[in-house]
Amino acid sequence: MGNLIKSIMSKKDFCEFCEIINNNKEILIFDENGIIAFHDIDKSSAVEHILICPQQHIQDISVLNVNDIPLLQKMHSVAQKILEKLRPESTYR
Ligand SMILES: [Zn+2]
Numbered sequence: 001m002g003n004l005i006k007s008i009m010s011k012k013d014f015c016e017f018c019e020i021i022n023n024n025k026e027i028l029i030f031d032e033n034g035i036i037a038f039h040d041i042d043k044s045s046a047v048e049h050i051l052i053c054p055q056q057h058i059q060d061i062s063v064l065n066v067n068d069i070p071l072l073q074k075m076h077s078v079a080q081k082i083l084e085k086l087r088p089e090s091t092y093r
Contacts, residue, residue, distance in 0.1 A: 017053050034071075035078045048086075052079050
């Protein structure tokens, strides 16, 4: 296999979130019960943008099913916890 094809394939399979979980743990602001959170690296999107992700790799939202509801609930409660800590006067959006 040519190097160009190899690099295109690895780009397609590359997951930014798994990369952070595996190799950039120092940027995590939360890491508990299979959920992680970190500040968005792209500062242009919002004044403060925190991403909350499951530790397990999920390709996209279309692969989720009813069994993933507890995971989503856990992510939501982590979001509320972080927000309460950062901005006690604010509400979750
Ligand atoms: Zn991933």
